[in-house]
Amino acid sequence: MSRVTRRIALGIGAAVTLALPLVLDSGQLSIYILLGLTAIVTVGLSMLMGYAGQVSLGQAAFYGIGAYTAGLLALHGWPPLIGLVAAPLAAALAALVLGVPLLRLRGHHLAFATLAMQLILLSIADNQAWMGGSIGLQGIPQLSLGSLEFDTDMSYAYVTWIALAGVVLTARNVIQSRPGRALRALATSEVAAESAGIPVGRYKLTVFALSAGFAGLAGGIYAFYLGYVSPGSFPILLSVGYVVMVVVGGLGTIWGALAGTAAVTLLVQLLNQLGTRDGVPGWLPSVLSYAVYAVLLIAVVLYLPRGIVPALVSLRRRADS
Amino acid sequence: MSDFLSYVLNGLAVGCGFALLASGLVTIHRVTGVVNFAQAMFAVVAGLTAGSALGAGLPHGAAELAGVAIAVIAGLLTGLAAVGRRGTTPQSALIVTLGVGILAYAVEIAIWGDQPRSFAGLPGSLEVGGVAIQWQYLLVIGVAAAVFAALALFFARTDRGKALTACASDPYGARLVGIDVLRMSLIAFALGGGLGGIAGVLVTPLQPISFDSDVALIVNGFAAAIMGGLNRPGPALAGGLLLGVAEALVAGYGNAAHQTEIALVLMLAIMIWRAVRTPVVQEETV
């Protein structure tokens, strides 16, 4: 694709997604919002996995940190906007602090360490009275800006859209910056990158914090949107789901993260709707969604190891040439 | 004092379960270089199968064997997915085993539903110095001891066990002497499935399991296995017992809610300590 056609495609994509909330019914709107929030997380995770070469099985922990930060501040009377700004900052700060020891690990060690981190945080949230224990935080007020109340699904859809656009632009700028290009070397060999004078540790930590910040932002919006968060809202499976979406779409590409998230979320929703029809056993929806996650993940890793979007791009290139 | 003893025994029994899981992780990693995320799934599948078999009227012993047999098959299938395709890197294989674990959720919920299940183990208890020890605990400890001894003999004394080690030690050398590395990898996965299955049928009477019990189990198993660098069964056994006892004591004297955190924090500390001591270059070439 040339630069011009890419710009046009980008414009059309933006216009369509902007217009979409106007025609969706309320059930579809909530899917739209959740899809957008998920995409905010996966764009960050895709950078972490694709550029820093690290698997995080605890990304939902940062989503949770954002949600709890926003929820707690709002419940203590702070203006919602402060909560929304603090959510990504708190998550990024947590990633900076936790990342110093954790990022000394690589590969399956880091995967297990991030999983452990999330389990520990969940257990803490479960046991702390000020965090609401296992019941969580309830009655979180709506997002508002001065006298402007965000009390409709439509308004949250646009908040999500704006947040996602901001995240995509930020990620794009980081990827295209000089450090971003250096990061690409990191995914293949840390030793080679280090000997080329790239401050590997600092860059890894930065990407980790950035991806956590994105997740925290999404978590913040989620808290205001649902008005309720609990440890049960952030299971390990949520983290695993993010990894599935990133791997399916293709590591290290923004488009891959967006496409993977949309494909997996919509497929799971579609099967959910089939599964909740009359006369269908109650366990079917969860069985179907687990099966979709699993089959997609296994098939893509084995047969399209670079993910769907990069595979399509190279197919197109081959067709063009 | 008698409280203390019963906590320790309880912990040893649960720790044996962790150690058995860890030994499966170690067996698979040692031969294939793959960390098998689906390892605890074998335990869940075996426990649930044994429960159903008992419900269908099979006697104890046969039901547990059926559970372990299903776990062996699950291990073999996991191995086929993870290493059956030429050129799958250990990193990709880890993600594949993660996928297999989720796929198992779908199958388990379809067959057994999503509620925890259990079945009765050995009834009664043994009175020693005023402390009542449940027979099931002793069974778990005895079986784990026998399995570890058999495993040690298998790796140290049989040519097949040595061929498995050879595959990990030098895959190219193994192929040159005619060892079928893929076949050995599948054997390792089947063995890992069996070990996980044994853990599952032993532990299910102690703590009910459901499809998603695998997360807590795999974390404890991995924490135990990491003590031996994922390659040595001996330290994995020690690690499992240590974790089991520490968690039982914390649950007994402190707050049961914190017991998994012990394993998690310990695991993180050991991994980071090991990582700090090992230079990056060495790790990449291994």
Add this chain to the structure above:
Amino acid sequence: MIQVRDLVVRYGSATALDHVSLTVETGELVALIGPNGAGKTTLVNTLSGILRPASGSIEVTGRLAHVPEGRHLFGDLTVEDNLRLGAWRSRDRDPSWLYGLQPQLAELRRRKARTLSGGQQQLVAVGRALMARPDVLMIDELSLGLAPLVVTQLAAELTALHRDQGMALLLIDQNARLAFDLCDRAYVLEAGRNVAEGPCAELARSPEVARAYLGGPVKEIS
């Protein structure tokens, strides 16, 4: 024993072997020489079934064994275990007969392979291959990194096996003089192609071969 005709082997788009032919008759001692990257290791790896040919034919009668470059012993296992696994394909894995032939191996039998010196490791590597009771032994770099005395000892052992049991040998060695001394016939590979072949004595008289491989001005050092 071994008959290779028009063998082509590729790594991706790079051609490692380009229509190579080679024969080893029963009980024959054959040297394979050439510079680094000529395709010698690729050829023996293909004969061992590690690599798949793109085209051409390979016929092997009898048992093949392969001592790889870099030895590739099982470092975590003892010498005796390494030897037993050398006979993995056969039922009789008892290395006693080899100990009779090579008493030094009997002394080392309980040592872990990774703790041995380079010369000892090469001895074990050759021993491991012999455990397969091969009709043809392929050795990739016999003398690399070894002291001359050790090389002489290994060479004597191989000659004895050839004499007593009629074992054929396909020897790759950077030290062409050693290879020529030990073998009857030789092939020269360069850039994946056959460039010369014939009896060693004859090849040694060829000025190009002598200059390139037998201590002329462009002698290869590795």
